[in-house]
Amino acid sequence: MLTFLARRLIASFFIILGATFIAYILMSYAGDPLNAAYNIQDPTQRAQAIANLTRVLHLDVPPVARYFIWLKGIGGCFVGHCDFGQNVQLQSVGSNLGSALGNTLKLVTAATVVAIVIGVTVGVITALRQYSGLDYTVSFLTFLFFSLPVFWVGILLKEVIAIKYNDFLQGGAHYNWAIIIVVSLIIGFLAYSLVGGAPRRKLLIGAAAAVVAFALNWYMSATAWLLDPRLGIVVVGILALCIAYGMTALMAGTANRKALYSALTTAVLGIVLYQPLQYFFYNGMNFLKLLGLLVVAVIAAVVIGYLFGGDDRGLSARTAAFTAVLVGLVIFVDRLMRAWQTYSNDPAIGGRPLATTNPSTPNLDGDFWIQTLDTVTHLILPTLTLMLISLAGYSRYSRASMLEVLNQDYIRTARSKGLTERTVIVRHAFRNALIPLATVLALDVGALIGGAVLTETVFGWKAMGSLFQDGLTNYDPNPVMAFFLITALVAVVFNILADLAYAALDPRIRVGSA
Template structure:
């Protein structure tokens, strides 16, 4: 198992490097990060523009810029200079990663729990009223665009707060700037309160698709020969369902979940924008607007590492769910 994990990590390194090269080239040709300075009125001094080009490394060939960025990152953990001289990209990414990662992980966990439960129930009670209800609910949330659902939920929360005259739901920010209860428990409650609405948005959008995969996978497994044999041997229905059918049916859901993490990170950008969270989503959008190549590359690197990590976890879970899968 350890050898398999190490091998997968080494295989992921060329993927990371290849993706950074492609994005680096795309970013470099997408716009000039010094355009606001050059278009300033009155015009900025020529020497000021040259100094900024030298600070950002724009006076070097593109391949030299990339190699310098990669060398500084590997050897010193330096993501490079930002277009804003007072911005430390590594520090910004570290702080914002915590904000976005807690939203992604909790949303994935909640979505998986509900997807497994509703998918199994729908498969066991196929073509019943319960199955039709879960199917309709899944397709309803699946058809909702993330930005529209987030705005709709935020507007409903604001209307509810105004109707009862108190702030029950937090609709802005990932935490309150001022707290009456400055204890550790007070901070935990505040963060949890701000996470309710964004978690609902990401969780339900992900749940909608995953529940359908779980239902289809469970139906296929329930109709397989080894499940019929287990029933014919007189095993209890619950044991057949949980011990024999569910474990195998979870493998396709595990694969889909790992593959959907990239799309979930994209949805996180939209959700954070709607609820004005200071996470990786806001950082990425600001970086795109400023043509900040190093900041965008840092965001890409973090996102790629998250996707690779989830895919590695999914591969390892295959061996847990199906004992026939071995990595030795």
């Protein structure tokens, strides 16, 4: 393993070195960074500006020598003294890079996680429901999103979702009957397509889902629930029990009573602690405390799984741990929703909570929950834009990979041995279907950072995209090279992680072997 990592790191070092050299030389000949200085009217100020830029950007030396001067500053990162140079405004690129990189990573991470979870889930479901109405509908939508330009999707989402939704909230958040009926029919169709079995059973489940969706939409409209949303202990309890049952069915099968009891006990513990946690949430909550609560919940769930024991204590513990994480997420979302009305009525928000520009709201005062809600509302649209574009790739790749695995001989052997369909799909097919997706993810992360340049421009985010765009506009090499270097490092790191994921997913692969 260590030998493999050493070889990959050495090879990656020389790849980045060659790539940055080519990019720097091309950037040096793309234009003159002194263009803005030439337009200064006062001769003395013009001469002074040209002299300062020439000295700071080392324009008095050839581009090749200039590259090695830049490389020397970057090399200082190994000893804790990074120097990315200065831009044409004589500002430190490193200081601008810190905040820009944080915003971009926040955006790209959110979009990647959501796209992977939804894309892989949709891809696997459509593979299991091949040639069904759901399969054709999802295929059409994924190809549609894949073909749309990212900037057009961003502008459309700003108009249709943000502006219209904010107007809807300011109008009282009351639905009309047409919307309620259409949404209910769509949910009923999805439920009909997702479940298996006889057509009558599918029709009954679809109709029940449509009726429940109609009742919920009517209630939300009648009570203006969207203006002050919250779940409450009853809904949280129902969701917690459903999560426990669903995680057991997915990971161990409901016939495994030890795993089922472990998950249900974890869910009940979350329900019992719901009210005490509300008091804890109101007293100086921060990210570290929240992370600590999550760690304690997972540890408690693992202990519960081991106490119930059974033939496979590890399986019971894993089922309980995943249940604890999801139940904790439901409680967290409920508490976040309770801050919605306060956040929406803040003078800085003005009753229009769904943000269309900037990564945060200026001059917004509030506690941890208000600030977190502000971050979430600003992430929704740009994350949705990037997610819709990359979702198509993940869903199609996962569908094709799952179909290929399901046709393998060992899957037929597993079924002939009498294994349940859940065991065949989850334990044998799904893991092997993820192997090609590791490659797709490694390539897609770099592409997402590139796509984020346009997305950040559309939504007015001051992040890596604006750093890169301003550098290109001003023929400023240092910001462009900072963007290029970070993108290259991310691509290299994720390619190494993809190689390690191969070994974790496929026991036939050994990264340390010859």
